[in-house]
Each structure stands twice: as structure tokens, then as C-alpha cells.
Amino acid sequence: MSDKIQVAIKVRPLVTSEKDVGEFWRVNGNELYLLNNDKQPSGEIFAYDHVFANNSTNMEVFEKVVKPLVNRAVKGFNATIFAYGQTSSGKTHTMLGDQNEAGITQLAVSSMFDFMEKSLGREFLVRASYMEIYNEKVNDLLEQQNNNLKIREGDGKIVVQHLKE
Numbered sequence: 001m002s003d004k005i006q007v008a009i010k011v012r013p014l015v016t017s018e019k020d021v022g023e024f025w026r027v028n029g030n031e032l033y034l035l036n037n038d039k040q041p042s043g044e045i046f047a048y049d050h051v052f053a054n055n056s057t058n059m060e061v062f063e064k065v066v067k068p069l070v071n072r073a074v075k076g077f078n079a080t081i082f083a084y085g086q087t088s089s090g091k092t093h094t095m096l097g098d099q100n101e102a103g104i105t106q107l108a109v110s111s112m113f114d115f116m117e118k119s120l121g122r123e124f125l126v127r128a129s130y131m132e133i134y135n136e137k138v139n140d141l142l143e144q145q146n147n148n149l150k151i152r153e154g155d156g157k158i159v160v161q162h163l164k165e
């Protein structure tokens with residue numbers, strides 16, 4: 001994978017309030033095109049690194065976009081993934097999932113821990129913090145220091161040690 005920033009679009013299914021209006025976006029490969037009011041292609045086509053149609057799952061997004069970055073991160077490269085979009089566009093659903101499907105955050109974390117479990121003889125330090133940027137303000141910076149975990153090998157087992165109680 002190259003180092004460039006990648007942009008992936010995930011089209012979400014229509015929510016109830018939008019059902020009367022109908023779909024205006026169509027996906028074709030890694031392109032999105034817009035339909036006009038008569039539901040005909042308007043001629044505007046937008047191309048991205050990846051486009052996921054409205055029936056795609058968070059697991060598909062994870063496999064295509066997130067997993068390669070996790071694989072690089074555990075080898076020591078920096079990686080950032082963030083969701084950007086207008087209100088109700090599906091950011092929370094993609095990042096955190098719901099009762100029916102995990103979000104890409106959970107999938108990324110379990111993938112990292114799978115990797116660490118298999119990497120005997122190496123020591124990992126995992127830190128997590130959580131914050132929200134809302135209306136361009138950083139809110140509720142919840143530095144979850146209690147979640148600082150130290151993972152190390154002990155007698156062939158992975159030991160998870162809480163750094164702070």
C-alpha cells in the first residue's frame with residue numbers, strides 16, 4: 001500500500017424519513033454518480049479510492065480499508081482512520097456499529113490483539129483515549145488512563161497488565 005491518503009465513501013441505506021425522496025446516488029465500482037429529479041444520471045461522476053454501496057457491511061470496509069492499516073500499524077507505522085460527513089450520514093454506525101454488526105473500531109482492535117497474541121517474544125503497549133470533536137470544538141476529553149494496558153509474554157502466555165488502576 002502506498003503512503004498516500006485514501007478516501008473511501010460508504011453510502012448508507014435510506015432512513016425512514018428519506019424513503020419518500022428515494023435514492024439519488026448510484027455506485028459503479030469506485031465511482032459514485034448522481035441522479036437528477038427524473039432519476040436519470042445527471043452526468044456528474046465522483047471517483048474515490050473505494051466506494052461501498054448501501055448494502056455493504058462494516059466488515060467489508062474493515063477488510064478493504066482498515067486491515068491494511070492495522071497490519072502496518074503493528075509493524076510500527078503510523079496510521080489514522082477517521083469518519084467525516086454531515087450529521088446522520090452514518091459515521092457512528094461505521095465506526096462503532098450497532099447490536100447487529102461490529103464497527104470498524106472493534107474490528108481493528110480485535111485484529112490488533114490477534115496479532116499481539118501471535119507475536120510471542122515482543123512487548124506491546126496499548127493506550128486508548130476517546131474524544132469528540134463537535135462544531136470544531138474538542139469536547140469531553142476522556143483520557144481513559146484506566147484502559148492503559150501493558151501486554152507482555154509470560155510463560156508462553158500473553159499477560160495483560162493494567163498500568164494504572
Ligand SMILES: Nc1ncnc2c1ncn2[C@@H]1O[C@H](COP(=O)(O)OP(=O)(O)OP(=O)(O)O)[C@@H](O)[C@H]1O
Pocket residue numbers: 012013015054085086087088089090091092093094
Ligand atoms: N449501514 C447502515 N445500515 C443501517 N443503518 C444505518 C447504516 N449507516 C447508518 N445507519 C443509520 O443511519 C442513521 C444515522 O447514522 P449515524 O448515527 O451513524 O450518523 P452520524 O454520521 O454518526 O450522525 P451524527 O453526526 O449526527 O452523530 C442511524 O439511524 C443509523 O442507525
